[in-house]
Amino acid sequence: MRTAFIETLAELAAEDSNVTLVVGDLGFGVVQEFARRFPRQFVNAGVAEQNMTSLAAGLALCGKRVYTYSIANFPTLRCLEQIRNDICYHNADVTVVAVGGGFAYGALGMTHHATEDLAVLRAMPNITVVAPGDPLETDGLVRALAGQSGPAYLRLGRAGEETIHTGDVPVELGRALTVRPGNDLTLISTGGMLGVAVKVSDALKSRGLGIRVLSLHTLKPFDEQAVIKAARETRNILTLEEHSIIGGLGGATAEVLCEASLGGVHFRRLGVPSRFCSEIGDQNHLRAFHGLSVDGVTRAVLALLAGDRTSAESPACHQSTFPSPDDLDELDRRNAA
Amino acid sequence: MSHRSLADLSHRIRRRIVDLTHQAKRSHVGSCLSLTEILAILYGQVLRISPASVDDPHRDRFILSKGHACAALYAVLVEEGFLPEERLEGFYANGGTLAGHATHHGVPGIEVSTGSLGHGLSLATGMALAGQRDEHDYRVFCVLSDGECDEGSIWEAVLFAGHHHLDNLTVIVDYNKIQSLGRVDEVMRLEPFAGKWRAFGWGVTECDGHNVAALSEAFSSLPMETGRPNCLIAHTIKGHGVSFMEDDLLWHYRTPQGSEYEAAIRELDAA
Numbered sequence: 001m002r003t004a005f006i007e008t009l010a011e012l013a014a015e016d017s018n019v020t021l022v023v024g025d026l027g028f029g030v031v032q033e034f035a036r037r038f039p040r041q042f043v044n045a046g047v048a049e050q051n052m053t054s055l056a057a058g059l060a061l062c063g064k065r066v067y068t069y070s071i072a073n074f075p076t077l078r079c080l081e082q083i084r085n086d087i088c089y090h091n092a093d094v095t096v097v098a099v100g101g102g103f104a105y106g107a108l109g110m111t112h113h114a115t116e117d118l119a120v121l122r123a124m125p126n127i128t129v130v131a132p133g134d135p136l137e138t139d140g141l142v143r144a145l146a147g148q149s150g151p152a153y154l155r156l157g158r159a160g161e162e163t164i165h166t167g168d169v170p171v172e173l174g175r176a177l178t179v180r181p182g183n184d185l186t187l188i189s190t191g192g193m194l195g196v197a198v199k200v201s202d203a204l205k206s207r208g209l210g211i212r213v214l215s216l217h218t219l220k221p222f223d224e225q226a227v228i229k230a231a232r233e234t235r236n237i238l239t240l241e242e243h244s245i246i247g248g249l250g251g252a253t254a255e256v257l258c259e260a261s262l263g264g265v266h267f268r269r270l271g272v273p274s275r276f277c278s279e280i281g282d283q284n285h286l287r288a289f290h291g292l293s294v295d296g297v298t299r300a301v302l303a304l305l306a307g308d309r310t311s312a313e314s315p316a317c318h319q320s321t322f323p324s325p326d327d328l329d330e331l332d333r334r335n336a337a
Numbered sequence: 338m339s340h341r342s343l344a345d346l347s348h349r350i351r352r353r354i355v356d357l358t359h360q361a362k363r364s365h366v367g368s369c370l371s372l373t374e375i376l377a378i379l380y381g382q383v384l385r386i387s388p389a390s391v392d393d394p395h396r397d398r399f400i401l402s403k404g405h406a407c408a409a410l411y412a413v414l415v416e417e418g419f420l421p422e423e424r425l426e427g428f429y430a431n432g433g434t435l436a437g438h439a440t441h442h443g444v445p446g447i448e449v450s451t452g453s454l455g456h457g458l459s460l461a462t463g464m465a466l467a468g469q470r471d472e473h474d475y476r477v478f479c480v481l482s483d484g485e486c487d488e489g490s491i492w493e494a495v496l497f498a499g500h501h502h503l504d505n506l507t508v509i510v511d512y513n514k515i516q517s518l519g520r521v522d523e524v525m526r527l528e529p530f531a532g533k534w535r536a537f538g539w540g541v542t543e544c545d546g547h548n549v550a551a552l553s554e555a556f557s558s559l560p561m562e563t564g565r566p567n568c569l570i571a572h573t574i575k576g577h578g579v580s581f582m583e584d585d586l587l588w589h590y591r592t593p594q595g596s597e598y599e600a601a602i603r604e605l606d607a608a
Contacts, residue, residue, distance in 0.1 A: 050493055054463065055494070058465075
């Protein structure tokens with residue numbers, strides 16, 4: 001995703017000399033080529049995210065189309081009031097880009113887990129919030145954001161994610177993509193969890209279950225109609241995000257489902273509980289720890305279909321012992337692959 | 338504008354400040370009164386901006402980072418014709434038109450909204466960088482309070498502007514020596530203040546922030562030092578112009594009412 005972002009941005013920068021990338025002294029191996037090609041459209045603001053963010057707003061108010069770039073929580077939570085007052089209130093044309101959403105920087109520790117960003121940014125007026133599911137969605141969303149003006153938040157994974165979509169992807173802001181059909185249950189995924197959702201759907205297809213997969217890449221504006229349609233047609237909704245279950249995809253979906261007053265819909269949020277993660281390990285390890293591996297999500301799907309409302313308590317992150325044998329098997333398989 | 342005219346403009350701004358804080362029963366009157374001559378010199382002599390050019394990309398930019406002193410800004414905008422006088426009736430009012438901190442929303446002549454301290458200089462720095470990159474000849478001016486310089490983000494911006502030699506950027510610090518809970522020297526010492534700015538690569542000028550001749554001289558040639566951003570440390574007195582408000586923390590919060598209001602107006606008109 002990181003690679004797709006910088007390549008697409010370079011294309012946009014070549015077309016429009018106002019496109020300006022402002023980094024917080026991060027992006028080694030990613031941004032140097034952009035800086036070399038577009039020296040007048042590149043700024044390294046140093047390790048100073050508050051200044052980076054207000055500076056970006058100031059540039060935008062003088063006609064620049066600005067992208068701030070850093071990793072994990074540095075371009076978002078560290079300078080949140082600057083995003084609120086200076087970017088959002090002034091409707092400044094600034095896209096805040098964070099690399100390393102969720103547990104992408106897992107082993108670097110709690111400081112580098114970006115697991116509340118979507119909830120916090122989604123609460124801001126005027127902003128568009130997107131979390132692409134694969135490199136093709138990243139390219140499409142960066143272009144779609146460039147096609148409008150105003151504040152945006154782009155949450156990326158890191159480099160090297162697999163491409164899920166094939167062919168042309170009709171990416172449209174605020175419109176969920178149906179990635180797999182199915183009428184037994186809908187897995188709504190945001191960001192990099194899309195790969196897991198698709199694997200779960202494909203695996204359960206052989207067992208005769210139709211698991212619809214929606215890639216809900218735009219958290220704001222939220223595709224309420226796609227969620228309501230899925231609830232009506234599949235009656236079972238499971239949200240999947242590498243983020244707190246509070247306020248992000250799960251929270252937004254709950255808001256929509258509750259206000260739609262649909263009867264007989266079974267709903268569960270899969271994500272990170274509201275507690276800090278001190279477990280040490282890489283992204284796959286931490287996903288498995290939180291029940292977000294293919295195996296963990298498959299069990300949650302089967303439990304929801306079986307009417308078991310307690311299964312959300314099963315991931316290792318809720319237990320005193322870690323990990324479960326199934327999770328370990330999953331980890332071993334992935335490590336071997 | 339002559340020194341006499343600048344002094345007259347200062348007087349009119351000061352009178353409006355006292356009226357506004359009296360009318361709204363909301364304060365920061367002391368913070369506005371220390372700022373008066375700074376605004377008079379900027380709007381009366383320095384800024385290349387007029388009511389007709391508020392959207393001109395080549396206009397000078399002014400940012401009042403100490404947004405709590407907005408009554409002074411609204412006053413000068415009325416004096417200079419950016420805002421109709423009637424707008425002042427909506428200051429702080431329920432359903433009104435002028436908020437209690439500087440807001441750009443629906444107020445011609447205000448570039449950005451401020452009120453949370455430590456934002457304005459970074460915004461100004463971005464505008465100055467855009468001007469430098471685009472080779473525009475507009476200048477950017479930003480007024481800071483002294484207490485505001487406790488904010489780390491101020492020094493992030495100071496470091497950045499110095500590094501990038503933004504000589505189209507001028508900061509004026511309204512150094513009235515009193516912040517929200519006490520004297521600057523007691524709450525959070527800034528001295529050696531000029532030395533800090535110089536160490537970050539800025540040119541520094543100091544003057545009496547209530548002496549229009551001294552201010553006029555400081556701004557007579559811009560940039561004050563070429564090849565670097567500049568900081569004018571304006572030594573001011575909180576509450577200046579109303580003797581019983583001067584240098585007194587109380588008037589950060591208290592509003593002039595009754596006999597105090599009458600005494601303040603009498604003193605201003607007698608000056």
